[in-house]
């Protein structure tokens with residue numbers, strides 16, 4: 001028995017005994033009961049309670065009056081008001097008068113447990129920081145503690161926001177080292193991933209950026225227990241094997257319960273050892289980061305699977321129509337050359353890389369009879385073919401991954417003057433990446449032969465493009481195209497390196 005004692009004041013015997021029984025059942029606690037407020041106050045005067053639970057509506061002293069009396073006797077004794085749902089408004093009023101909490105009938109054991117734990121925890125905290133009657137001093141100390149906690153919470157929030165925006169694992173490694181050294185105020189911080197028996201250091205501040213063999217017993221222990229290792233001055237530094245003159249901690253990163261990497265922190269600037277607070281902060285940081293890395297890995301896996309499936313789909317479309325084989329690849333190459341000259345953002349280039357490849361994916365929905373027709377199409381057939389940007393966009397829409405790629409697919413047949421399809425967008429309304437692809441697509445169509453016509457020469461195609469500047473194409477993009485290797489007339493030759501293996505990139509080279 002740890003001697004913690006509660007008082008339950010309630011005029012209703014059923015509620016009184018039920019609450020008392022619950023309190024005794026959730027821990028090693030004792031309870032006294034009082035049948036009305038007056039008796040309750042007598043008990044408070046005579047005993048040392050941790051918490052007083054009082055009913056709100058009682059015939060003699062009501063809950064509010066009990067609260068006021070208790071505050072006079074012992075202002076630090078927490079009072080919890082017990083109330084029916086219908087009197088919650090009153091209960092809130094009582095809280096404003098200084099009650100610590102209120103619980104509503106019928107009771108939930110979980111609510112009572114968490115209320116008790118919270119109040120006892122707070123008492124412990126106040127006792128620890130010396131809330132010993134000197135209020136001014138105690139309040140200042142409490143304020144300082146709260147301020148420190150607030151700073152850490154703000155910092156953790158900033159960390160969350162920063163990590164959430166990161167998809168590049170290398171940037172995450174750098175960020176965690178910088179954050180950890182700032183949070184725990186240490187002179188040495190490093191992060192490494194475990195690979196082939198070594199801890200490969202990815203980022204270090206104030207510590208050598210040198211790989212470490214993980215053969216020492218300390219590393220073996222961390223790998224086995226999957227929990228952090230704390231060494232105090234005089235103990236061995238697992239990195240150097242020498243006795244430490246300062247505090248050192250190594251925290252494992254777990255992904256699917258396997259140790260993936262280690263965050264090492266050492267040498268606090270103020271020379272002190274790591275506290276429990278420091279350790280819990282570092283663990284929070286590491287767990288959050290591990291989750292982010294795991295998400296990134298999962299994202300990569302899903303993304304790559306998707307990309308490969310979609311590529312397979314494009315290959316199957318192109319396989320149906322021998323005249324368009326490698327069309328998507330050539331178009332992508334031309335579009336990327338234009339993007340280079342225009343100095344587009346990496347994000348746009350990435351969209352072109354994949355969106356260019358997929359731009360005609362909607363043709364999967366066009367019948368062979370139309371797609372492979374060896375002659376010009378009639379109006380109706382043309383209308384069908386013109387659905388392919390929308391069909392393609394619809395294929396990608398549920399995948400959520402590819403917003404810019406979808407713009408390419410949907411708008412690559414729009415014209416600068418608004419005469420294109422499917423929406424008849426004009427000028428800057430057409431997304432830049434789609435305008436770039438439109439030109440690349442048109443150039444490849446002109447320079448490729450079709451069953452019903454021969455390919456145009458490079459010179460003829462360029463003339464045609466120039467003629468259509470500002471009607472079909474954006475002038476800026478035509479200008480950029482003319483500066484690319486393709487625009488300058490260097491021929492592109494596409495060589496399949498193997499039988500269209502999905503992961504086997506086909507070789508594209510220039511023939512001068």
Ligand SMILES: [Fe+2]
Pocket residue numbers: 359360388412413
């Ligand atoms: Fe198309």
